Amino acid sequence: MERKKFRPKSTLWLLALFVVMIVIPTMTFLHYIIQQDIQELKAGVERQTGVICTQVNDTLEEYLAQLDRSIQTVYGKNMLNIMKDSKYSYTNFEEIQKRNRIEEYLSIMMNQSEHVAGIYVMTERDNLFYYSNYALNPDCKGRRQELLEMAGHENREFFVTGLHPSWFAAGKAVPQVISVFKPVYNMGGERLAVIVIDIEQEMLQELLDRYRQEEFSNILILGGDGQIMGQLYQEDYPEVYQEMEEVLAFPAPGQGYGTVNGQRALLSVDQTHNAGWKVVTIVYESRIQERIGTTLWLRRAVLFCILLWFVSFVIIGVKLIYVPLRKLYEAMELVKQGNMEAYIADGRRDEFGYLIQEYNRMLKQINELIYGQYVLELKNKEIKYKELKGRINPHFIINTMQLISSVAILNNDTETEELIRDFSGMLRYTLYEKDRQVPLSREIQHTMQFVRLREKNRDYGVTVQVEIPEECLDVSVMKLMLQPIVENCYFHGFTDKTRAYHILIKGERLERTLLLSVEDDGCGISQEKLVQIKDRLSAVCQNVEYTEKETDSIALDNIMGRLWTIYGEEAAMDVESGPGGGTRVTLRLPVQEA
Numbered sequence: 001m002e003r004k005k006f007r008p009k010s011t012l013w014l015l016a017l018f019v020v021m022i023v024i025p026t027m028t029f030l031h032y033i034i035q036q037d038i039q040e041l042k043a044g045v046e047r048q049t050g051v052i053c054t055q056v057n058d059t060l061e062e063y064l065a066q067l068d069r070s071i072q073t074v075y076g077k078n079m080l081n082i083m084k085d086s087k088y089s090y091t092n093f094e095e096i097q098k099r100n101r102i103e104e105y106l107s108i109m110m111n112q113s114e115h116v117a118g119i120y121v122m123t124e125r126d127n128l129f130y131y132s133n134y135a136l137n138p139d140c141k142g143r144r145q146e147l148l149e150m151a152g153h154e155n156r157e158f159f160v161t162g163l164h165p166s167w168f169a170a171g172k173a174v175p176q177v178i179s180v181f182k183p184v185y186n187m188g189g190e191r192l193a194v195i196v197i198d199i200e201q202e203m204l205q206e207l208l209d210r211y212r213q214e215e216f217s218n219i220l221i222l223g224g225d226g227q228i229m230g231q232l233y234q235e236d237y238p239e240v241y242q243e244m245e246e247v248l249a250f251p252a253p254g255q256g257y258g259t260v261n262g263q264r265a266l267l268s269v270d271q272t273h274n275a276g277w278k279v280v281t282i283v284y285e286s287r288i289q290e291r292i293g294t295t296l297w298l299r300r301a302v303l304f305c306i307l308l309w310f311v312s313f314v315i316i317g318v319k320l321i322y323v324p325l326r327k328l329y330e331a332m333e334l335v336k337q338g339n340m341e342a343y344i345a346d347g348r349r350d351e352f353g354y355l356i357q358e359y360n361r362m363l364k365q366i367n368e369l370i371y372g373q374y375v376l377e378l379k380n381k382e383i384k385y386k387e388l389k390g391r392i393n394p395h396f397i398i399n400t401m402q403l404i405s406s407v408a409i410l411n412n413d414t415e416t417e418e419l420i421r422d423f424s425g426m427l428r429y430t431l432y433e434k435d436r437q438v439p440l441s442r443e444i445q446h447t448m449q450f451v452r453l454r455e456k457n458r459d460y461g462v463t464v465q466v467e468i469p470e471e472c473l474d475v476s477v478m479k480l481m482l483q484p485i486v487e488n489c490y491f492h493g494f495t496d497k498t499r500a501y502h503i504l505i506k507g508e509r510l511e512r513t514l515l516l517s518v519e520d521d522g523c524g525i526s527q528e529k530l531v532q533i534k535d536r537l538s539a540v541c542q543n544v545e546y547t548e549k550e551t552d553s554i555a556l557d558n559i560m561g562r563l564w565t566i567y568g569e570e571a572a573m574d575v576e577s578g579p580g581g582g583t584r585v586t587l588r589l590p591v592q593e594a
Contacts, residue, residue: 026306026310027303027307030299030302030303030306033299034296034299034300034303037295037299038292038295038296041288041291041292041295042288042292045266045283045288045291046255046266046268048217049217049255049266049268049281049283050253050255050268050281052211052217052219052268052281053219053253053268053269053270053279053280053281054253054270055211056207056208056211056219056221056270056279056281057253057270057271057272057279059207059210060204060207060221060272060275060277060279061272061273061274061275063203063207064158064160064180064272064274064275065274067180067197067199068158068180068182068274070109070113071158071180071182071195071197072182102121102129103129103130103131106119106121106129106130106131107131109131110131110132110133114203115199115200115202115203115206116197116198116199116200117132117133117134117166117169117174117175117177117198117199117200118130118131118132118133118134118166118168118169118197118198119131119132119195119196119197119198120132120140120168120195120196120197120198121184121193121194121195121196122147122148122193122194122196123192123193124148124191124192124193127193128140128141130168132168132169132198133169134166134169134170134171134173134174135169135170135171136168136169136170137166137167137168137169137170138170140167140168143167147167147181147194147196148194158180158181158182158274159180159181159182160178160179160180160181160274160275160276160277161178161179161180161181162178162223162224162225162227162229163176163177163178163201163223163227163228163229163230164176164177164178164179165177166179166198167179167196168196168198169198175200175201175202176200176201177198177199177200177201178198178199178201178203178204178229179196179197179198179199180196180197180199181194181195181196182194182195182196182197183195201229201230204221204229204230205230207230208221208230208231208232209232211232212232217232217281217282217283217287218231218232218233218281218282218283219231219232219279219280219281219282220232220279220280220281220282221277221278221279221280222277222278222279222280223276223277224276224277224278229277253268253269253270253271254268254269255267255268255269257285260282260284263284263285263286264284264285265282265283265284265285266282266283266284266285266288267280267281267282268280268281320350320352321352324346324348324352324353324355324356325352327344327346327356328344328355328356328359331343331344331359332359335363340363340366340367340370341367342363343360343363343364344356344359344360404416404420405417405420405421405424408420415456418452419452419453419456422449422452422453423449423453425445425446425449426446426449426450426453429442429446429449430480435479436478436479436562436566437476437477437478437479437566437592438476438477438479439473439474439475439476439477440468440472440473440474440475440476440477440507440514440516441473441474443477443479443480443481443482443483444466444468444473444482444505446480446482446483447482447483447486447505448464448466450483450486450487451464451486451503454490461500461501462490462494462500462501462502462503463500463501463502463503464486464502464503464505465502465503465504465505466505467504467505467506467507468505468506468507469507469508469509471509472507472508472509472514475509475514475591476592477514477516477589478559478562478563478566478567478589481516481559481562481563481587482505482516482518484555484556484558484559485518485555485556485559485585486503486505486518487555488555488556488585489501489503489518489520489522489583492522492523492525493520493522493523493524493582493583494520494522494523495522495523496523501520501521501522502520502521503518503519503520504517504518504519504520505517505518506519509591511591512590512591513588513589513590513591514588514589514590514591515586515587515588516586516587516589517584517585517586517587518584518585519582519583519584519585520582520583520584521582522582522583523579523580524577524578524579524580524581524582524583525575525577525578525579525583526579527578527579530575530577533556533575534575536556536557537556537557537560537573537575540557540560540561540564541560541564556573556575556585559573559587560573563587563589567589567590570588570589570590571587571588571589571590572587572588573585573586573587573588574586574588
């Protein structure tokens, strides 16, 4: 017979349900979370670059505003006091004193200011006062009128140029500077001079260095014409951002995506109000994608760990669920094929371990029942065989007894005929009465037949007295119950052959209980023997077997065992005796109404 393969449909459906109801929704949710993180990261980069752009612009504006206030409060007032007269001359001693005082103030301000390359004062009377870290350019006098016109053309109280070579300083090491123009007026509103301060480009670089962030974004400071005045990281940008026209046209502040050096980038733009410069932060989209890629890698690593956990969970689930189920299934298949030794060796202590233990226990019980049934069938067959075999001889004996009885009648031998009739009656009662219970009168009749047979074989007489009320004679009692007790009286109680004995059979009904007793006046039973008898009777009720070698009085054991089988705990037997005081056996039976 081909064995069926184990197909754990329920387990597979459970795993499929687990995947559909837990794994897929979890993966979808995690994917959604990752997408949200990406959007949030982009928004965070946009916010960050916008904030940095605004901070740089505010810092730059504050620097220029502070410079304006310094010129106004220090340079302007002092210049006004010195140059309030309308005439100046290099040959005049008073003018020389004024010049010394001006240069003294310029020296003080140079020492108090950082990144200032030089301070120059151009008067309307063709005078030039200055204090600088560099030598004076001789050509600056030729450009003085041009510079005055530049300051006047702008018509501003505070004017800042873009990045350029210094107009006043000379030398190979002269840096690129930003020039700040500040007019000086007298009380009548007449312009007396223009103060020009050259600020080194290093000032802008130092300001930008405060915002270094691991080369994630670059920061540019552009002049009004798009000239790069300063940048956080040195890159090869065009001098004029022709590719950034749409960004330069943004309303400040503004933010958007544009093209820088052929690459798409996130741009944030802000503009200084007093200088007209633009602050631009540049974050290439490729770098944003790199940061997103790092985040995605981390998220995917987490997702992979979760998937690995799910796979491990499924594998463990298969091991914990599928494997024991397969063991149970295969063991049951072996049992179906007749292998009753298909026990499962498993030391699990979980629910499946409990099921396996219960399976092993039930299989053991089944084996015990099968063995018990097998032994019982063997005993029944043996009993049936002995019964069938035993019926042959009694049947022959009964027929022979009837033949002898007929001969005795023909010979007028009444005594022999009575003996044969009693013996035949006992055989029929013992062998052919199939019912386990008979009327009490029938049991008394059988007992008296035994007594008559026994009396013919003794030299001394035994008087048997029966005191049973008539209403008790129809009560059903167990077959072969009194005769073995009376037989015990003859074999164990009547040991003295020289005297006569008495047997009293009494009966009494107490509601639903029938009391029967058999009492003799024989030799009695010793106390030690009496204890043994009572122990055996108690053992019979507890299904403890005694062999015939262990007792010489199996009649009482047999009666008690059959009483217990038929009536259960409602039946009882009591034995009372003493040395030389006779013996009384009392039976208590429940009355079973017909």
